Amino acid sequence: MGKVDFSPIADTTRRAEIVALLRRAILTGQLEPGQKLNELRISEQMRVSRAPLREAMRELVQEGILTSIPYAGTFVIEVTxxxxxxxxxxxxxxxxxxxxxxxxxxxxxxxxxxxxxxxxxxxxxxxxxxxxxxxxxxxxxxxxxxxxxxxxxxxxxxxxxxxxxxxxxxxxxxxxxxxxxxxxxxxxxxxxxxxxxxxxxxxxxxxxxxxxxxxxxxxxxxxxxxxxxx
Amino acid sequence: MGKVDFSPIADTTRRAEIVALLRRAILTGQLEPGQKLNELRISEQMRVSRAPLREAMRELVQEGILTSIPYAGTFVIEVTxxxxxxxxxxxxxxxxxxxxxxxxxxxxxxxxxxxxxxxxxxxxxxxxxxxxxxxxxxxxxxxxxxxxxxxxxxxxxxxxxxxxxxxxxxxxxxxxxxxxxxxxxxxxxxxxxxxxxxxxxxxxxxxxxxxxxxxxxxxxxxxxxxxxxx
DNA sequence: GACAAGCAGATTGTCGACAATCTAACAAGA
DNA sequence: TCTTGTTAGATTGTCGACAATCTGCTTGTC
CATH class of the missing domain: 1.20.120.530 (GntR ligand-binding domain-like)
Structure with missing residues (x-):
């Protein structure tokens, strides 16, 4: 058999792609510190429902670059x-x-x-x-x-x-x-x-x-x- | 005015409570390493829909005590x-x-x-x-x-x-x-x-x-x- | 008996709609 | 004028249903 070591195939969930997109937007400064992320607007722009978007946001909150306040919104972290x-x-x-x-x-x-x-x-x-x-x-x-x-x-x-x-x-x-x-x-x-x-x-x-x-x-x-x- | 400093009121989202419940179950060993978390079963037991449960799971995945494989399930981390x-x-x-x-x-x-x-x-x-x-x-x-x-x-x-x-x-x-x-x-x-x-x-x-x-x-x-x- | 194809059941991922909550503007009263 | 109560609109949180995917079994063929 051939000795090829295949890399794991890409994540095929929308969630994973949304995470990548959002992270990139934040880390490149397209989304500014303190800015609020409107779920409806973003989900419409990405042509995705809010469910996977919200799950993606939870991940980024735990990752420490977003912060969430219940019933108020999710924001890009402030930088002090x-x-x-x-x-x-x-x-x-x-x-x-x-x-x-x-x-x-x-x-x-x-x-x-x-x-x-x-x-x-x-x-x-x-x-x-x-x-x-x-x-x-x-x-x-x-x-x-x-x-x-x-x-x-x-x-x-x-x-x-x-x-x-x-x-x-x-x-x-x-x-x-x-x-x-x-x-x-x-x-x-x-x-x-x-x-x-x-x-x-x-x-x-x-x-x-x-x-x-x-x-x-x-x-x-x-x-x-x-x-x-x- | 009185000099009372009020502490922030508790999170009132189901999600936050689910996170606490799941974390406790894992950290006390009620959920064993490697064990799969069935979303439907857990959501029914907690009398909650799958949406907040899944969001809670994403948080715990990022926290490092759960691990998720797309379309396969979410599991308690193995301990080596x-x-x-x-x-x-x-x-x-x-x-x-x-x-x-x-x-x-x-x-x-x-x-x-x-x-x-x-x-x-x-x-x-x-x-x-x-x-x-x-x-x-x-x-x-x-x-x-x-x-x-x-x-x-x-x-x-x-x-x-x-x-x-x-x-x-x-x-x-x-x-x-x-x-x-x-x-x-x-x-x-x-x-x-x-x-x-x-x-x-x-x-x-x-x-x-x-x-x-x-x-x-x-x-x-x-x-x-x-x-x-x- | 070994093996591949295909089917059925279960489970995860995603969606659209509804409920709960917040914000801001406005009105009423002291 | 300041405070308080009300209300409308927008936004987040939650729900139940549907679609996509996986797993294991069955079936058929060699």
């Missing part, structure tokens, strides 16, 4: 400076852990995948596709979590990723200028291939801090302004 | 030794982080709350209410997370708690013997009130390891046996 601070502060510690766990498990497949994802970021950067750039950068970053061989750690990272992506998208959207062309991940990738684990951890921490300061100042600005309604 | 290992290994690192963050924020209210929750555990222990004992012990443990002033850290803990509670319940259910009468949390509470942070962290780590070994051996046993169907 403290939320961003909390997420990044937490992320830094998780990163150290992930690097520590993944470190002894690095192999050729790891290095190959590292390069592959690095290339994906560079491609998105060249094409000036900011959304894709954020997405690929997070995927590059997530490799250490996938390699750390801890399901809970990985799951926690994936949850956090949603919000990080949203924060970055907001940021990009706000400053609205072309993305830095230079390759900021060069050092990160090189250190992950090297022999000094502490150095890799240190860089991950400092590298994150870099973008972080910019994001924070943006978020602080946000808090002055009133939130947008429906 | 690695799952437990991952959860505890992750929990240990999180504990150190939480203690570190909460440490400088300890105040009288913290100590009072610590005592209050400690008392709750002791009460449940005296009354031989194993379910409540697990619940209160986790709440005692969770105080450092609530005090760490990081929303992401707290949220991650709360998610993890569900599964920890499930693991413990399974364990208790399996060995089926009266709970240890002595107070295993005495030292933990004392150290959290003291001045040596490192000692508190060390104890948290070692204390967890204690129960952990027992749980693991139980989980390894589970894996031999076939999973129960519906």
């Amino acid at each position: 400076a403290k939320d961003i601070d909390d997420a990044y502060s937490f992320n830094k510690v998780m990163d150290e852990l992930a690097i520590e766990r993944a470190w002894p498990l690095r192999d050729q497949r790891f290095y190959d995948e590292l390069d592959r994802r690095h290339e994906a970021v560079k491609l998105a950067t060249r094409e000036l596709d900011t959304t894709r750039q954020i997405e690929t950068a997070l995927q590059l970053h997530g490799l250490i979590y996938e390699w750390a061989d801890n399901s809970v750690l990985l799951e926690t990272w994936q949850r956090l990723t949603s919000r990080l992506q949203m924060y970055f998208a907001l940021h990009q959207h706000a400053r609205n200028e072309p993305v830095p062309a230079e390759d900021v991940h060069e050092t990160y990738v090189r250190l992950l291939k090297g022999k000094d684990m502490r150095a890799a951890q240190r860089h991950a921490r400092e590298h994150i801090d870099l973008d972080f300061e910019e994001l924070l100042s943006y978020a602080r600005g946000l808090e002055q302004r009133p939130s947008r309604g429906a | 030794a690695k799952d437990i290992d991952d959860a505890y290994s992750f929990n240990k690192v999180m504990d150190e982080l939480a203690i570190e963050r909460a440490w400088p924020l300890r105040d009288q209210r913290f100590y009072d709350e610590l005592d209050r929750r400690h008392e709750a555990v002791k009460l449940a222990t005296r009354e031989l209410d194993t379910t409540r004992q697990i619940e209160t012990a986790l709440q005692l443990h969770g105080l450092i997370y609530e005090w760490a002033d990081n929303s992401v850290l707290l949220e991650t803990w709360q998610r993890l708690t569900s599964r920890l509670q499930m693991y413990f319940a399974l364990h208790q259910h399996a060995r089926n013997e009266p709970v240890p009468a002595e107070d295993v949390h005495e030292t933990y509470v004392r150290l959290l009130k003291g001045k040596d942070m490192r000692a508190a962290q060390r104890h948290a780590r070692e204390h967890i390891d204690l129960d952990f070994e027992e749980l693991l051996s139980y989980a390894r046993g589970l894996e031999q046996r076939p999973s129960r169907g519906a």
Whole structure:
């Protein structure tokens, strides 16, 4: 028999597709923080009944990017400076852990995948596709979590990723200028291939801090302004 | 005007109550790992239509204690030794982080709350209410997370708690013997009130390891046996 | 007896309609 | 003018029925 390993076939429920659509809309900033999601309107736009839409919304509420108030509505989460601070502060510690766990498990497949994802970021950067750039950068970053061989750690990272992506998208959207062309991940990738684990951890921490300061100042600005309604 | 601060009134949707009911059933082991949840049967038992039940199930799927396969059904998650290992290994690192963050924020209210929750555990222990004992012990443990002033850290803990509670319940259910009468949390509470942070962290780590070994051996046993169907 | 096709029953996914609740505007009274 | 009661409209929550899919059994063929 052939040694083909088939990937699982796609979810064929409307619910799953709705989740993907909504998540994308939120993470790319098409749906703004605080905005209310009108069930009837969205279900009509998607040509879907409210049942699967509502189920999809429940999932995203649990995922942490929507929030629901009974009989009032479901809203995109607000973003405060403290939320961003909390997420990044937490992320830094998780990163150290992930690097520590993944470190002894690095192999050729790891290095190959590292390069592959690095290339994906560079491609998105060249094409000036900011959304894709954020997405690929997070995927590059997530490799250490996938390699750390801890399901809970990985799951926690994936949850956090949603919000990080949203924060970055907001940021990009706000400053609205072309993305830095230079390759900021060069050092990160090189250190992950090297022999000094502490150095890799240190860089991950400092590298994150870099973008972080910019994001924070943006978020602080946000808090002055009133939130947008429906 | 009076200075009463009213707490938010309870969720009055069926969905919220169903979530609570199902979660309780799972975390106490009434619903066993791998077991299928028949929507029609459950909705009839609860005198509720399938719509809110299904929405509740989506929430619990995202919470990580149910798993769903399209057109096949929704099941209580299986518990493997690695799952437990991952959860505890992750929990240990999180504990150190939480203690570190909460440490400088300890105040009288913290100590009072610590005592209050400690008392709750002791009460449940005296009354031989194993379910409540697990619940209160986790709440005692969770105080450092609530005090760490990081929303992401707290949220991650709360998610993890569900599964920890499930693991413990399974364990208790399996060995089926009266709970240890002595107070295993005495030292933990004392150290959290003291001045040596490192000692508190060390104890948290070692204390967890204690129960952990027992749980693991139980989980390894589970894996031999076939999973129960519906 | 082994195997594939097809059928029946059960279960999940989706739909459209109704009930419960909220919001905002307006009117009435102190 | 401020507060309170009322009402209409819109929106969310829930329901019962139908469609799509899966599973296991039966049947027929070799």
